[in-house]
């Protein structure tokens with residue numbers, strides 16, 4: 042505890058009194074020992090806190106339960122009945138995994154995670170988690186992905202699933218139960234994808250924050266919804282898990298409760314063999330400003346702790362490390378007597394009256410249902426901060442000595458009949474599952490109480506009282522969204538005249554138009570990670586205001602300016618600070634709000650394109666799983682268009698990464714009207730009656746140029762990914778086509794003019810807004826043709842469009858060549874991609890485009906070279922162009938420079 046330096050600068054106004062206190066402490070140490078002194082100090086600090094004396098908080102407390110037994114809430118349920126229900130759930134969770142792995146094609150699954158956390162989930166399902174049967178959104182529950190078998194088993198015991206469903210676990214092809222929580226695969230069941238470690242936790246924080254945002258902006262009453270997130274203690278090592286915990290406290294997210302399943306193990310072995318994960322987490326969360334409730338020990342430890350007058354038991358608890366605790370649970374009662382209690386005669390005496398079995402039965406807090414109930418109850422009553430419950434459990438609990446606490450437990454997926462019989466006995470299900478039911482060579486049986494049983498009735502009644510079953514995903518739009526007409530988009534059709542602007546500036550203007558559009562604008566959620574000024578979005582700070590849960594407590598330094606920094610409780614902009622992961626989590630909360638809250642929101646997350654897919658690609662992947670709908674904007678795009686910043690900033694590959702995400706609609710618009718057409722179309726696709734579960738990614742550039750007016754009849758081509766932007770110049774012979782995208786239209790247009798002027802070659806210009814879409818459409822056509830022999834083959838859109846060119850096609854992009862290469866197979870005639878492979882550099886745009894060989898000179902040479910290779914031109918003409926544009930043919934490839 043850091044007391045030093047806390048008060049030493051202050052004068053001591055009564056040294057005598059101070060000395061009296063110090064002497065008193067010394068006396069207590071002498072008379073009562075350290076334990077008594079610690080107790081008194083802790084009591085004083087607690088008292089000081091309750092009287093608002095600003096003493097620093099202790100970041101760690103003793104290795105015992107936070108809630109003393111006498112303060113535990115009364116448990117209102119039927120404990121025996123709930124225990125029996127839990128036993129059925131445990132049994133089926135184990136059997137479904139064992140069955141899935143009995144067959145030759147063992148398909149995996151996890152036994153030990155749910156076995157350790159069954160009570161953590163069950164106390165929530167029976168007493169706390171609110172469902173949606175009343176048409177309200179209820180609670181948001183993030184479940185540890187590999188605890189899924191337990192969640193399915195509960196749904197089975199609730200008669201929501203049947204035996205066939207459990208047999209289909211991980212056999213997704215026939216619509217079986219998904220391996221982990223995947224809304225993409227089970228859209229009526231799972232709401233929140235979690236299994237990529239760390240993403241569930243960060244998403245839960247931003248979901249809780251987003252609920253406050255909706256509330257403070259008067260868009261939705263979220264006061265009745267809590268966010269519960271279950272996290273593994275191993276998962277706590279992920280930067281995404283812990284990276285935003287301070288935000289949760291700063292934002293006073295008292296609607297957020299985390300339950301960390303501290304089974305002391307991760308996949309390979311102990312989480313902190315040489316330390317104590319619970320203590321470490323306690324310090325971290327307390328330091329960050331969370332309420333921490335430790336549930337370390339079960340009720341049968343209470344009498345021992347009550348007798349621990351001299352603190353010797355607590356001391357032993359404090360000083361034993363997790364590696365030892367893990368071992369105790371993998372051994373037996375005699376071992377615990379010998380090694381935990383044994384070394385100290387006072388401790389040994391403390392348990393002398395107990396048998397080895399009784400010692401063995403001393404339970405961990407996370408397996409003590411009443412203690413868990415008390416912790417959850419306390420957690421929901423706390424106000425002003427988020428709460429974390431640290432529950433100590435045994436990995437693989439109840440699964441028998443071969444599994445419990447073993448280092449290999451995470452990977453054990455099979456149980457022999459003998460092990461299953463042991464489990465059955467442990468769960469006291471002998472009547473339901475007689476010995477004869479487990480026959481070698483036959484499948485072990487599932488087992489659940491019938492619908493007229495007291496167990497089922499109780500279960501049903503509990504869920505009814507809590508508004509219906511969970512997990513459950515329903516798209517019940519409570520607050521419909523009216524879409525804007527064409528008005529906010531119209532100005533971009535006209536172009537910018539002679540004014541030079543960038544697509545980023547145009548987008549910012551469109552965002553403003555949309556946010557101001559009556560009846561729609563308040564659903565727009567602009568999200569930026571401390572990059573507003575870079576993108577010219579700072580003008581929106583004043584107009585739309587920055588969301589700040591506590592409002593603005595100061596007069597900003599720029600208050601006298603028209604466009605000052607304005608924070609407000611009703612602010613619309615989520616200015617996230619420097620966290621792309623946090624911004625993305627905010628975006629996911631907003632982009633799934635149509636389903637999780639029945640309130641469609643339209644998020645626009647604008648980020649530095651280099652720090653998008655590359656930095657937080659896993660969250661973007663998850664967004665597709667979660668069926669997110671919204672817009673991602675990669676600004677400062679292009680490896681040569683973003684000048685001056687160098688290789689860590691210049692994005693030449695986000696379109697390669699975007700191409701890997703099936704539902705991502707990736708576009709690389711060149712002009713303002715393309716950008717606005719895509720966004721208008723996307724809005725209708727996602728939020729209109731079709732309700733596509735896709736999201737859009739657009740790259741935006743910071744190069745200023747005159748934005749042309751939108752030609753007639755190009756909308757379909759813009760959306761399909763390709764349209765002819767200009768015909769061949771008059772008076773030219775021979776034909777070629779140049780495909781441009783994004784900022785490379787400049788090079789393409791100059792090359793077109795040069796080819797006509799110097800070589801009499803007529804090149805059409807085509808704008809490619811999306812190579813990804815073109816490729817996907819072509820692949821569909823190809824597949825259809827393969828599966829429909831004898832029918833008139835379908836021609837891919839890209840082939841149909843370029844068929845008439847009868848000459849070379851050169852594509853020029855500010856992205857890697859791989860991006861245009863996506864369509865190479867379907868381009869009629871020779872195809873040459875020019876792109877920016879290699880690490881970026883800091884220099885002028887002109888120099889960079891020369892370096893990466895995507896400037897006009899290189900485009901001209903590429904067209905001529907293709908014609909020469911086809912035999913329609915003398916090679917010397919290419920040589921002439923190489924000289925004309927001062928290209929050094931011996932220069933090394935930029936990819937390897």
Ligand SMILES: Cc1ncc(C[n+]2csc(CCOP(=O)(O)OP(=O)(O)O)c2C)c(N)n1
Nearest residue numbers: 154236237238273274275276302306307308
């Ligand atoms: C990002 C990521 N890395 C690795 C994995 C593989 N993985 C699945 S579970 C697991 C161990 C989890 O341990 P813990 O969080 O303690 O959960 P427990 O099963 O002990 O409750 C690992 C490494 C993953 N799912 N996600």
Ligand SMILES: [Mg+2]
Nearest residue numbers: 274275306307
């Ligand atoms: Mg663990």
